[in-house]
Each structure stands twice: as C-alpha cells, then as structure tokens.
Amino acid sequence: MNAIGVDVGGTKIAAGVVTPEGRILREVRYPSSGPPEVLLENIVRAIREVGRGVDGVAAVCLAVPGLLVSAEDRVAFSPNLRTIENIPLRKALEPEIGLPLTIENDANAAAWGEFRFGAGSEVDHLLCVTLGTGVGGGVISHGVLLRGAQGAGGELGHVTVHATGPRCACGNRGCLEAMCSGTAIARYARVVAAKRPESALGRLAVRRRIIGEDVTELARRGDRAALSVLEEAGTWLGIGLAGFVNVFNPEVVAVGGAVSVAGELLLAPARREIALRARPPSRDLVRVKVATLGPESGVLGAAALARDPESGEYVFGGG
Amino acid sequence: MNAIGVDVGGTKIAAGVVTPEGRILREVRYPSSGPPEVLLENIVRAIREVGRGVDGVAAVCLAVPGLLVSAEDRVAFSPNLRTIENIPLRKALEPEIGLPLTIENDANAAAWGEFRFGAGSEVDHLLCVTLGTGVGGGVISHGVLLRGAQGAGGELGHVTVHATGPRCACGNRGCLEAMCSGTAIARYARVVAAKRPESALGRLAVRRRIIGEDVTELARRGDRAALSVLEEAGTWLGIGLAGFVNVFNPEVVAVGGAVSVAGELLLAPARREIALRARPPSRDLVRVKVATLGPESGVLGAAALARDPESGEYVFGGG
Structure with a gap:
C-alpha cells in the first residue's frame, strides 16, 4: 500500500503519494501562508489533489514545523508558522480527507526519511x-x-x-x-x-x-x-x-x-x-x-510514518 | 526467577541476588583492585558466594565502568579501572560462573535500576x-x-x-x-x-x-x-x-x-x-x-538487565 506524506513548511505545503520503496508517484505544492482556516483548507486540497485517481493509498502523515504535543495532535509553538499553533490538527483534518491521519514533527519526519530511504538506510x-x-x-x-x-x-x-x-x-x-x-x-x-x-x-x-x-x-x-x-x-x-x-x-x-x-x-x-x-x-x-534525499526527505519520511489505524503499525512497516 | 546483579566500580565489586520486585536478598562485596586476573577471580568469587544456596537464579548481569563494545563484551576504555580494559568478559567469566551472563555499562545499569524500581518507575x-x-x-x-x-x-x-x-x-x-x-x-x-x-x-x-x-x-x-x-x-x-x-x-x-x-x-x-x-x-x-535507590541502583539495575539466554528477554521482563 502507498501512503501520502505532507510536509508543511514556513512557506509551502508539499504533499506526495509515496510507494513503500520510497518512490514519489505524484507531488503537489500549495502555499502555507494566510490565516489558519486557509492553511487547513490548503492542506486538505493538497491531499485530495495528490491522491485523486491514485489507488492503494492507505493513510496520510502530516509533518509539521515546531514543538508537537502528540497526545493532543497540536503544535505548541511554531516560530516559522504561527498560524498552525494550537489547532487540534487530526480532529480538524481527518474528516475532510477521509483517510487515517498521523501528525509528526517535520525534522523527525525528515530524519525518518533518511533512515528508511536515504543516508541511514x-x-x-x-x-x-x-x-x-x-x-x-x-x-x-x-x-x-x-x-x-x-x-x-x-x-x-x-x-x-x-x-x-x-x-x-x-x-x-x-x-x-x-x-x-x-x-x-x-x-x-x-x-x-x-x-x-x-x-x-x-x-x-x-x-x-x-x-x-x-x-x-x-x-x-x-x-x-x-x-x-x-x-x-x-x-x-x-x-x-x-x-x-x-x-x-x-x-x-x-x-x-x-x-x-x-x-x-x-x-x-x-x-x-x-x-x-x-x-x-x-x-x-x-x-x-x-x-x-534533499528537500524531499520530509515528504518521504512523513509517508513512511503514516500508520494503519487498525494495527497501529506504519503502512510501510518498520519500528 | 531471581537474577544476580554485579556492579563493578573503581574500588569494589558489589554482587546481589535480586528479586523481580527489586528486593536484594543477599549482597557481597569484594575489592576491585589488583591485576586483571585477580579482578576476574574476585568477580567470580562474588557471584559464586552471593548465589550459594539461593534457589531460582536465572542469569547474571555485570555492570562495568567505562566505554563498552557490546558485540565483543569488552570495555574499550575505563579511566577508573584500567585493569578491566579489553578483556572479553563474557568469554572469560561465563564458564566459571555456570550462569548466563550479560555485560552492561554501569551508568546505564544504574539508570535502568531507577527506571524499574526507583525515581522513574x-x-x-x-x-x-x-x-x-x-x-x-x-x-x-x-x-x-x-x-x-x-x-x-x-x-x-x-x-x-x-x-x-x-x-x-x-x-x-x-x-x-x-x-x-x-x-x-x-x-x-x-x-x-x-x-x-x-x-x-x-x-x-x-x-x-x-x-x-x-x-x-x-x-x-x-x-x-x-x-x-x-x-x-x-x-x-x-x-x-x-x-x-x-x-x-x-x-x-x-x-x-x-x-x-x-x-x-x-x-x-x-x-x-x-x-x-x-x-x-x-x-x-x-x-x-x-x-x-542510592548506591544500590547499580546492583538492582544490573539484575534487571540480566537476560534469559533462550528468549533473549530480560529475566524480570520489560523493554
């Protein structure tokens, strides 16, 4: 099964459909500027657009900048994207995208990308x-x-x-x-x-x-x-x-x-x-x-951190 | 099953029989001074003596000071106990003690002791x-x-x-x-x-x-x-x-x-x-x-890091 990795940065949202081998089948970009509603709308749009007509997408992971409070799926502090702070992201986004959603920190996702597909594979x-x-x-x-x-x-x-x-x-x-x-x-x-x-x-x-x-x-x-x-x-x-x-x-x-x-x-x-x-x-x-992996590490790592909601395991496997 | 934890320090060897609940049933101390042969002899003596007549000891873990190379069960560098350096400890000790032996770093063992039985339980x-x-x-x-x-x-x-x-x-x-x-x-x-x-x-x-x-x-x-x-x-x-x-x-x-x-x-x-x-x-x-746990953290933590050789799991359970 494939997964969608979304890398939300200070200026743009990059969303990609990724295969378990780490190939990006399709990628779209949206700006991350504007008020919180617009940011959330653009995240949903990016996920819908990149996933359209692609079969076998099991789950989505959103990599966000700043300090995460995982249990509440919110970012406590994000100096480069203040508009994302303190929104319960999963609750706000999951119903809109119709796929299981996980939230992770962007640098952790990039590290996981390098671990699965790059310098640390x-x-x-x-x-x-x-x-x-x-x-x-x-x-x-x-x-x-x-x-x-x-x-x-x-x-x-x-x-x-x-x-x-x-x-x-x-x-x-x-x-x-x-x-x-x-x-x-x-x-x-x-x-x-x-x-x-x-x-x-x-x-x-x-x-x-x-x-x-x-x-x-x-x-x-x-x-x-x-x-x-x-x-x-x-x-x-x-x-x-x-x-x-x-x-x-x-x-x-x-x-x-x-x-x-x-x-x-x-x-x-x-x-x-x-x-x-x-x-x-x-x-x-x-x-x-x-x-x-260059700038794609975030999208690749996020996809590899997307979880199957039933087993709780990563869609791509691994610890 | 109980386990024996051995804490080897710059001046002494402390060996204790520990229960899965973290109770020390018996403890002995030997000096850690002298040349390498004497150090090894005293470790063996401490383990034999503390385990004598106690039923249900499944395994032993030796907590050693200095920088461990786990795959070779040797200490690469130990500024406070130079005599322990570069001895393949498991190979040297296991046949003498007749129990499965694991080697760990002393500070890591102390931390594990606090995690299982102390400030981090x-x-x-x-x-x-x-x-x-x-x-x-x-x-x-x-x-x-x-x-x-x-x-x-x-x-x-x-x-x-x-x-x-x-x-x-x-x-x-x-x-x-x-x-x-x-x-x-x-x-x-x-x-x-x-x-x-x-x-x-x-x-x-x-x-x-x-x-x-x-x-x-x-x-x-x-x-x-x-x-x-x-x-x-x-x-x-x-x-x-x-x-x-x-x-x-x-x-x-x-x-x-x-x-x-x-x-x-x-x-x-x-x-x-x-x-x-x-x-x-x-x-x-x-x-x-x-x-x-005070000075007993090493003995307690070492015991909790002793492994069952068949399953590879800790005798006391846990990650």
Missing part, C-alpha cells in the same frame, strides 16, 4: 541534523524514532553549546542553532566582511546584505574570508555533534538542509571537532555525511 | 545523571535503554557545555563532567576559598585540601561561599540538562551519585536553567529529582 542508529534558517534534528536509535514523552523530542538544534553565546530564536543563548544555522553563518559573515573589506566577502557586503548562500558560493571560489566563516560554523556544528556521538553512539550522522550544500567545507571542521571531543569507540564508528 | 522516558568523581548518564526512551550501536551510548557526562572550558578527564574541554562533577565542585571550591578566606570554606582550605563533600557540609550550615560553589555547579548541571530535556522530552530527570546528597542546593539552580533554556512542552513536563 543501512543502519539502526542515525542522527539527522537539518541546517537551514534554524537547526532541526531527528534521532533514530535501535531503529526507533526518538519522539520523547510528548512527541517534542529530537530537538538537537536547541542544545546549549556556548552558555554565554548569542541569543537563539528560541530565547536561549548559544544553542547549536545560534552557532551553525544559515542565520548564524550570515551573522559571522557580516562580522568577517567588516574586518576584511578587501576579501570577496567584504566587497560583496558593501553592495548588499550577505546571506548564507553567498558564503558557500564565495568559499567555493576560494575566498579565504568566506572559508573562515564556514570553518567557524563547522567547528560549532562539530562541537554539538561530538556530544551527540557520545550520547547516541550512532553509526551515521546525516547533515541536511540548505546549508549542507557547503559539503566538506562545513563537514571537515565538524569531523575534526568530533575526533577531538568524542570518545572511542563511538568516535571511531560514526560516519558524518551529507543527507541524500 | 512510573514513567517511560527517564534520564539519569550520576554525579560522582565523574558524571555518568543513562537514558530510557520509550521504555527502552538507549545503548547506541555499540553499547557505548548514554554518555551524558561527555557533552560539551563550555567549548573553551576546563580540561575533562576524557581529554576534551568543558564536558558536563568537567563542570558539575564532584571533582569540578572541589575545583570551584578551592578558587572560591582563596578569594574568600574569611568564609568557613576559606578557613577550612587553610587547614586541608577541600573535597566535594566538604562543600555540601558547609553549604548546609549556611556558609555563603560554599553555597555559591553549589550554585555554580548546579547552574552548569542545568545548562546540560536543559539540552537533554529538548532532545529527549523526558518525564523525569533523576540525579544520583554522591554529589546528589546536596539535593535542592544543587537542583534549584539546575531547574532555573532548565526553565530559562529548555522549550515548551518539554520544559513544562519534566520533573527533576534526586534518584531514590
């Missing part, structure tokens, strides 16, 4: 970090998605790595997110650009506001100022990952999200910190690599 | 931190002990909370262990004593070298210098715990080990940091409390 212990505007996380341990007591678990981005560090979007200081997200990279870049006006990064900063993508672009062309920015972000990423390696003893750490296009420029300093800070045997086992 | 998501000379950790998530790929998981003490902080026994800098263990507390105390010679702590420091226990003792009597030391350690403990709360979304965090006798003097500042740094709903759910 051959292991039982996977850690996924998604570097974008923020830093998302998901952990699979012993083949089981770590949801925590309320479904709010896996928030790897909000672990303090620098107690007196810069303010994070969550209100805390020095979270991993505040130290290696796209936002943090842009912040480092502006500081470095001001110090090194002769660099390519410095010259660009005079013309316009630097964003994360600029840094990767210039670093690839060999600009040393831009390279030092990725080095800084990668170092902090590695400081965070080293702790997770000690805690989870994972086989693979997959780094995804828009920032991960920087690839080795970011991962090499991260690996160096892991080598320095993590302990054997965990340190020697773990492989740190770029996630392989 | 009513929850499915428990985090255990043991504050002694070092900082041990154990995590139960969805009712399952988090062992990681090699059995080396759960090392909560070796997560970096202060990237440029003091050197940890593991070689890294600013691990949670380096910031809130008994060793860290003694280090803070010596600094504070030097700055405040008029305090009770300062006066004691002139007479002899301060140890962790002195600090709790003096803090209880109201010495403000000693109180500020526990405040510092509790704050760092809370910085670490806040991250774990976001990652694991646990119902209970149990703080055990010799340092935990400081109780609220340590836990109050830790809770304050969690309130500041962790996110809802996890922040609002979690209860931080002192572990309830």
Whole structure:
C-alpha cells in the first residue's frame, strides 16, 4: 500500500503519494501562508489533489514545523508558522480527507526519511541534523524514532553549546542553532566582511546584505574570508555533534538542509571537532555525511510514518 | 526467577541476588583492585558466594565502568579501572560462573535500576545523571535503554557545555563532567576559598585540601561561599540538562551519585536553567529529582538487565 506524506513548511505545503520503496508517484505544492482556516483548507486540497485517481493509498502523515504535543495532535509553538499553533490538527483534518491521519514533527519526519530511504538506510542508529534558517534534528536509535514523552523530542538544534553565546530564536543563548544555522553563518559573515573589506566577502557586503548562500558560493571560489566563516560554523556544528556521538553512539550522522550544500567545507571542521571531543569507540564508528534525499526527505519520511489505524503499525512497516 | 546483579566500580565489586520486585536478598562485596586476573577471580568469587544456596537464579548481569563494545563484551576504555580494559568478559567469566551472563555499562545499569524500581518507575522516558568523581548518564526512551550501536551510548557526562572550558578527564574541554562533577565542585571550591578566606570554606582550605563533600557540609550550615560553589555547579548541571530535556522530552530527570546528597542546593539552580533554556512542552513536563535507590541502583539495575539466554528477554521482563 502507498501512503501520502505532507510536509508543511514556513512557506509551502508539499504533499506526495509515496510507494513503500520510497518512490514519489505524484507531488503537489500549495502555499502555507494566510490565516489558519486557509492553511487547513490548503492542506486538505493538497491531499485530495495528490491522491485523486491514485489507488492503494492507505493513510496520510502530516509533518509539521515546531514543538508537537502528540497526545493532543497540536503544535505548541511554531516560530516559522504561527498560524498552525494550537489547532487540534487530526480532529480538524481527518474528516475532510477521509483517510487515517498521523501528525509528526517535520525534522523527525525528515530524519525518518533518511533512515528508511536515504543516508541511514543501512543502519539502526542515525542522527539527522537539518541546517537551514534554524537547526532541526531527528534521532533514530535501535531503529526507533526518538519522539520523547510528548512527541517534542529530537530537538538537537536547541542544545546549549556556548552558555554565554548569542541569543537563539528560541530565547536561549548559544544553542547549536545560534552557532551553525544559515542565520548564524550570515551573522559571522557580516562580522568577517567588516574586518576584511578587501576579501570577496567584504566587497560583496558593501553592495548588499550577505546571506548564507553567498558564503558557500564565495568559499567555493576560494575566498579565504568566506572559508573562515564556514570553518567557524563547522567547528560549532562539530562541537554539538561530538556530544551527540557520545550520547547516541550512532553509526551515521546525516547533515541536511540548505546549508549542507557547503559539503566538506562545513563537514571537515565538524569531523575534526568530533575526533577531538568524542570518545572511542563511538568516535571511531560514526560516519558524518551529507543527507541524500534533499528537500524531499520530509515528504518521504512523513509517508513512511503514516500508520494503519487498525494495527497501529506504519503502512510501510518498520519500528 | 531471581537474577544476580554485579556492579563493578573503581574500588569494589558489589554482587546481589535480586528479586523481580527489586528486593536484594543477599549482597557481597569484594575489592576491585589488583591485576586483571585477580579482578576476574574476585568477580567470580562474588557471584559464586552471593548465589550459594539461593534457589531460582536465572542469569547474571555485570555492570562495568567505562566505554563498552557490546558485540565483543569488552570495555574499550575505563579511566577508573584500567585493569578491566579489553578483556572479553563474557568469554572469560561465563564458564566459571555456570550462569548466563550479560555485560552492561554501569551508568546505564544504574539508570535502568531507577527506571524499574526507583525515581522513574512510573514513567517511560527517564534520564539519569550520576554525579560522582565523574558524571555518568543513562537514558530510557520509550521504555527502552538507549545503548547506541555499540553499547557505548548514554554518555551524558561527555557533552560539551563550555567549548573553551576546563580540561575533562576524557581529554576534551568543558564536558558536563568537567563542570558539575564532584571533582569540578572541589575545583570551584578551592578558587572560591582563596578569594574568600574569611568564609568557613576559606578557613577550612587553610587547614586541608577541600573535597566535594566538604562543600555540601558547609553549604548546609549556611556558609555563603560554599553555597555559591553549589550554585555554580548546579547552574552548569542545568545548562546540560536543559539540552537533554529538548532532545529527549523526558518525564523525569533523576540525579544520583554522591554529589546528589546536596539535593535542592544543587537542583534549584539546575531547574532555573532548565526553565530559562529548555522549550515548551518539554520544559513544562519534566520533573527533576534526586534518584531514590542510592548506591544500590547499580546492583538492582544490573539484575534487571540480566537476560534469559533462550528468549533473549530480560529475566524480570520489560523493554
């Protein structure tokens, strides 16, 4: 049986019909903007449209951004999509779509996607970090998605790595997110650009506001100022990952999200910190690599988390 | 059926016959000093002696300090008991004791003890931190002990909370262990004593070298210098715990080990940091409390991790 995975983000809703082998048969996108009623309407529309005329869809899973309270199927806090907060999503949506619906956190769904179909498909212990505007996380341990007591678990981005560090979007200081997200990279870049006006990064900063993508672009062309920015972000990423390696003893750490296009420029300093800070045997086992599913990890992972309402098992099987 | 739990520490071997309800029927202690042969001999002796004449012992579990490689039943690294390193323990011991033997990490066993019989006996998501000379950790998530790929998981003490902080026994800098263990507390105390010679702590420091226990003792009597030391350690403990709360979304965090006798003097500042740094709903759910089993958690938890060799299940049941 197939399943529909829906990935609700800050700007768009992506819904896909997925086969148990992880092939997306069809996909549609809707905007996620507008008031709550419109958001819910567009989610229903996306599911109906993508499922129309496709046989054998057993269930749907909706991956939502923010902190989930699973027992109530609602998002307690979602900084990038405030309109989704505190709606009992299953109750509101299930009758409209006529299919069994499960709600999951988006970063956890993306991790599950990598576990079933991507960078972690051959292991039982996977850690996924998604570097974008923020830093998302998901952990699979012993083949089981770590949801925590309320479904709010896996928030790897909000672990303090620098107690007196810069303010994070969550209100805390020095979270991993505040130290290696796209936002943090842009912040480092502006500081470095001001110090090194002769660099390519410095010259660009005079013309316009630097964003994360600029840094990767210039670093690839060999600009040393831009390279030092990725080095800084990668170092902090590695400081965070080293702790997770000690805690989870994972086989693979997959780094995804828009920032991960920087690839080795970011991962090499991260690996160096892991080598320095993590302990054997965990340190020697773990492989740190770029996630392989790209932006489809959310839709794929959500589909693989859709459940058969009778057995309670995933439609695609697995823990 | 009963099981024997053996807790091997830096100075002693404690072996107990435990009932499925968590009652210790009999317990013996042997020293863990001496060369590897003597250590192994004393482990065998302890198990034979404690099990003598007791009916219905189904299996044994040995809880060992240090970083385990489960597949090889050996400890890769054990700073407090070097003599146990790299011995294939099951192969060496099982024939001698004539009972099925499992090997587990000591902090994971202590956490499992609290989960089955102590501070976490009513929850499915428990985090255990043991504050002694070092900082041990154990995590139960969805009712399952988090062992990681090699059995080396759960090392909560070796997560970096202060990237440029003091050197940890593991070689890294600013691990949670380096910031809130008994060793860290003694280090803070010596600094504070030097700055405040008029305090009770300062006066004691002139007479002899301060140890962790002195600090709790003096803090209880109201010495403000000693109180500020526990405040510092509790704050760092809370910085670490806040991250774990976001990652694991646990119902209970149990703080055990010799340092935990400081109780609220340590836990109050830790809770304050969690309130500041962790996110809802996890922040609002979690209860931080002192572990309830005391030094017996290792023996109790080990017994509850002993396995029936035929079914592979725990003799006492559970995940």
